[in-house]
Ligand code: NAD
């Protein structure tokens with residue numbers, strides 16, 4: 001029987017991952033934790049506890065006491081926020097990962113999911129259809145921490161046998177929980193402002209193409225990667241995950257097809273430089289071949305669902 005710990009469970013990904021894992025493994029077997037207090041819905045659906053991943057002793061104690069068998073570690077400072085406090089972000093992102101790797105080594109919880117990002121690539125990486133293995137010279141503190149994290153994950157796998165699994169998520173788009181301070185957040189904000197104000201001022205330029213993915217695809221594939229037979233995994237760093245690539249203008253055009261009165265303007269800020277250093281599109285054929293990564297949402301389907309759900313959320 002699996003007993004699963006989710007660290008950072010109240011964030012954009014965690015809030016949806018908890019629900020999906022509880023459906024599959026039973027409410028009582030999925031332990032949600034975070035440094036914030038949860039809403040009523042999550043608290044009612046199964047166990048929740050305040051747990052700071054930076055506190056190694058408590059983390060290890062929790063894992064042993066609750067007989068945890070696998071851990072999803074989602075705690076991190078995202079790209080935009082990390083550039084505002086580089087040293088702190090480095091400390092938090094690396095310590096959060098190293099504590100879970102060490103806790104896995106010192107306990108029975110040998111299976112660990114920790115997400116990497118398209119931020120591992122940098123301005124010298126080929127921008128289009130970026131291969132799995134290529135030049136990687138990230139120039140953001142977030143990207144540097146993700147690349148170092150991938151290397152440590154593979155090291156703990158090879159040296160200590162930790163069942164480390166990871167993907168390089170593209171920008172994730174969801175309506176349930178606000179994104180946590182990244183460069184791809186515009187692609188969520190745009191829907192909320194389209195519904196409330198009918199307009200949006202985008203912090204990236206019109207032509208900035210980035211890889212994105214609807215949350216449902218991200219959650220389904222994350223669980224698939226964690227469940228697949230480990231012998232099928234040729235990589236123990238992190239798999240490219242592409243989703244769909246579009247620019248702010250293409251996204252706005254698609255919204256305008258459904259809301260002709262919607263207006264967009266562009267005022268790029270410091271996040272433009274981050275986006276310019278990332279790939280425009282990604283080759284994820286290794287993940288497709290190894291463990292069957294499969295994406296269901298294209299841009300049109302994503303815009304339909306986002307407009308419907310955001311409207312329902314904001315206007316009942
Ligand atoms: P988020 O910021 O929405 O959520 C992170 C959660 O971690 C928050 O609920 C926060 O309270 C919690 N947290 C922060 N510090 C903690 C600590 N010390 N101990 C325990 N919990 C703590 O982030 P997210 O978007 O859900 O991303 C989760 C992971 O996925 C991160 O590693 C992120 O880098 C990665 N990722 C996300 C995206 C995306 O588009 N959302 C893309 C690529 C990679």
Ligand code: SER
Pocket residue numbers: 078079080116117118119142169170171172181182183184185
């Ligand atoms: N969505 C994330 C960010 O923008 C990508 O890792 O930080």
